[in-house]
Amino acid sequence: MAILHPEKAPQVLTPLPLKQALLEKAGVDYLLVVRDSYNLLSLSPESFVDDFLVKTIAPRAVVEGEDFHFGYGRSGNAQVLASLGKERGFDVFIVDDAEIDFGTGPTKVSSTLIRLMLQSGNAAQAAVALGRGYRLMGRVVKGRGKGTELGFPTANIEPHDQIIPAEGVYAGFVSVADSVEKLCIARQDIPAVFSLGRAKTFICDHPLLIEAHLLAGCGENLYDKFLALDFIDFIRGQRRFGTEEKLKEQIKKDCQKAKQILNV
Template sequence: MELKKYLLTEFGIDTLLVLESTAELLSLSPADFVEQFIVKNIQPAVVIEGESFNFGYGRGGGVHTLKKLGAEKGFEVVEIEAKEVKLSTGQIAKISSTLIRNMLESGRVADAAVAIGRPYRLIGQVIPGHGKGKQLGFPTANLEPTQQIIPAEGVYAGFVEIGKTAEDVCSAKEKIPAALSIGRAETFSPDHPLSVEAHILKDNIS
């Protein structure tokens, strides 16, 4: 969420409203959601959504539902078509959150970066590890478990950005080259949990 807030701020938004995902919220029909949250709280002149947008209980409403409700409630709905990108396979695909999630989970981080428009980033607190990497001559920084999508297990080339807070990390200017390992270290323990570790490829870090 901190990364999303930072990126939206970079685009110059004035206000960001984040709704807590509760059972009550998820049980609202599309019409009730529009009335209770969009009309009463925001009172917009225009609402912009993508063509695959769904909302309301059971994802029962789509962009066409929103257009109909907007006409009734006095706001315009502008539908944005999904952008198409060319992937490393030569395939032309429409960008969607499902496409990006599938590419990350299958380890296609370069294609995911093309779809997102920037490299994918994992943000989290550095936590103590077992010191195995240091013993082998490759010390690593271990990232705490995160609710973000974790790419498929493997070793990736990337960068590390350091800060005291998530906001500091998002706005960090220095990008430090690193080798990123995502895996379960089954060599040391067959039931080792999934870990995300970065071996920083720089001796002196300011």
């Protein structure tokens, strides 16, 4: 999609460095990252198997999901791959779809479903579908300092090219590192409250702000550090407050609610 129709390409759920870390944790010994190209995407299913899989990788076995498609125009599927593998001398294992049930019947887990959950603010459901909290990563940048004035200092995040959950206040965990690569390995689980919104607090709206307030405080300067925000559950939507006192009271309630959700 990013090559043929970049304007339609979906936002990223899991950046490559995080995928690499998750695969390594799962026990993968070697990882080959293939960059999409017009030449690769224009291959027929047979040419893809012969010219890419067999000549480049020479696999003994290939594992794919039920909805796997490959070759020009998505003309090949998992069954076609299995047939070609039998002829070329490698096994093909087709993994059943993962399903979740929130009381309305089994639903197939997909990246599209998870994106819809996040865009709707359903962080808890997204965490179930992912098997972990959705992780948004970014560099800490200088903010307005409003949180510090209110007694609730926040780290302001400039995110990578990832999907951003719906505006609102969330409970979650934070990890801190000096680089994105280290961040993908680190998991410190620092309890926090996240605020995603356009600062509708008083009079006017501002550009989207992504802020994290660490519930236990932080003894180090976080500027230019990299933070990972692991979203666990939605607390409330954004709304405008008439006075700073009303805002402070609500933030206190948000922190108390987050502690209950996170069991801290």
